Amino acid sequence: MDDLTEQTTDWWKGGIIYQIYPRSFQDTTGDGVGDLAGIAQRLPYVASLGVDAVWISPFFTSPMKDFGYDVSDYRGIDPLFGSMDDFDWLIERAHELGLKVMIDLVMSHTSDQHEWFKESRSSRDNPKSDWYVWADPKPDGTAPNNWLSIFGGSAWQWDARREQYFLHNFLSSQPDLNFHNPAVQDALLDMAKFWLDRGVDGFRLDTINFYFHDAQLRDNPPLAPELRKADTAPAVNPYNHQSHRFSKSQPENLAFLERFRETIAPWGAVVVGEIGDSERGLELLEEYTGVPGRVQMSYVFDFLSGDDLPADRIVQVFERMLEVAPNSWACWAMSNHDVVRHISRWNLTDQAAKAYCTVLMCLRGSVCLYQGEELGLPEADIAFEDLCDPYGIEFWPEFKGRDGCRTPMVWDMGVNGGFSTSKPWLPVPHTHLQRTAVAQEADAQSVLHHYRWAIGLRRKHSALRHGDMTEMASEGPILSFRRSDAEQSLLVRANLSDDEAGGLRPWQVQIIEG
Structure with missing residues (x-):
């Protein structure tokens, strides 16, 4: 296979994807929130890193209860982020720079402001009455079963209109879609085709293992304390007390993933899934990526959690992977928009950060980098009064939520690090202003220059990619x-x-x- 063919058909295998969190990348309108025009403006910087693609977190129309992961219109762009013209320009600019564009599809649930849910909750016999997961209460009026929400409390919310409960694995304003209904699948597949027609090159599938629930609504069994892991939920969350055998990761998901892949195949589109399962993450990686015709790659939380990452732990992960997921293809990440930045999580110096970057670029699999990681940004310490994340507000102070990894990028020593001319939606930490992109460009020994070198190393050696x-x-x-x-x-x-x-x-x- 020649280089050109490889770049167009197999670029993802061993490729490097740069994650952009739109709210915090670049503000061009002066409202303190990043936007699509800001991403397009900064794409030359991203391309200069040598990455293959960008993954853009949700920018769809949303009430922003979960900052875009609560979608109210899958085909609309929230005015906060700009317009469809801005998106088209972003796609055009990325492709001019040789970057693929992957967008974040949140298909397991919608916002309760989505027109589908408004219709579904209006009665028990409307055309979309079965588009979400509805269930009658137990005889005593309590929830249908013991399933818990990742964001705290029961995964069931009472609705007075239908006098039934609806399922929500996350916020109560994020009702779960019913994937057992073929019409729901059809609507979501049509939505994916809409964005492919607009020029996107692939998708990051949010919570890929949450699509289906057990149709019998059986109770989840308890999980022994010694088996509990704080990977997909913080240790203080009772969500970790259950084995989520019936509320997610159902076998019916495999047929849908095959259907999804078949639908997007004519566009040559690529998928990276997010597997949120502390018990069976690597096994699901094999099921989802190790069988032809499903998704190309997924990431698990093995390197996204834990207090440190010593050599023996890396070996253990790959030995386990060889045992239960020998045919899989992982997309490794050390930081993202949901976890404490690895610089702080592992208490790394710049020298250590460079070493982990090099190791990451040498591992078998693909790679996801998170904005600011290449600057060696630590986790921001956000005061309670500045918190926006409902997850952090719920479990404060033992768990401070995700705002600390979502603060604005720092580009230069201008106002708010060059991110915005007005007050940002989250504060820019003073410690980050010492690590701006401009300052590191001028320092040949900076973390930024090392990331460029390590990415170049991976691109130079076919053995490191494939x-x-x-x-x-x-x-x-x-x-x-x-x-x-x-x-x-x-x-x-x-x-x-x-x-x-x-x-x-x-x-x-x-x-x-x-």
Whole structure:
């Protein structure tokens, strides 16, 4: 396969995707919120990193209870972010720069302000009455079962119009769609085709394993304390007390994913899914990506959670992956819009951040980078009175929510770091102003320049993009593995510690050909 063909048909395999959170990237209107025109304006910077694609978090019409992940019109652009003309310009500009564009599809649920839900809740016999998950109460009036919401409390909300409960895995203003209804699937597939016709190259599928629920509404069993993981929900959330056997990750999802992939195939579109399952994440990765005709790649939360990421933990993840997901294709990420930035989560120095970046670029799979990660931005400390995230407000102070990783990008030393001329929707931390893109451009030893170098390394070596990964091992802080294909073989050795070890300096990554 020649380079041009590979770029157009197989670019995703081993590719690098840069996630943009629109509210916090660049404001061009002076309202303190980022917009689509701002993304288009900053795309040359993104292209300069050497990435293959951008993933843009939701910009659809929304009441913004969950900041765009509560969609009220799948085919509309919220005025907060601009217009369809702005989106078309963004697509055109990205393609001119050689960047693919992936947009975030939130299909498991909508806003309660969506016209579909307004009609569905109006009666029990309207044309869309079965488009959402409705259920009668138990004889004593309580919820149909014990399912819990990730955002706290029961996953069921009473509706006085229908005198029934509706399911919501997230906020009560985010009712779950009923994927057991073929008409719901058809409507969502038509929506995907709408955006493909507008020029998008693929989709990030939000909560890809939440689409189907158990049709019998069986109770979830309890989960033993020693098995609880704070991956998809914080430790203080009782959501972790259940094994979510029936509320998500249902077998019916596989047929829908095949249907989705078949629908988008004529456009050559690419999918990266988000698998939110602390118990069976890697097994689902195999089910969703390891079988031809489903999605190309998904990410799990193995590197998006935890207090640190030592060498032996990386080995354990890949050994488990080899055992239960040998045919899968992962998209690895260390930070995103839902978790504490890894610089703070793992308490990394710039030197350590560079080492982890290099390791990430050498692992088998694809890669997602989150805006500001390439600047080494730490998590922002947001005061309670400045919080916007309902998740953080609910579980404060033990869990501070997601606002700390969603603060505006810092471009220069201008007002608000060059993000906006007016008060930003979230404050710009003073510590971030010391790490602006402009300042790091001028420093050859900066984290930004290292990210460019590491991305270039991956692009230069076919073995790092597509090759096999073997001989993975850890000895104390030393991580080692081999990447090889028909053209080359590379031995990677990394010292993931502050001390000299294995003949390597602290945080040194060594790549040896042959």
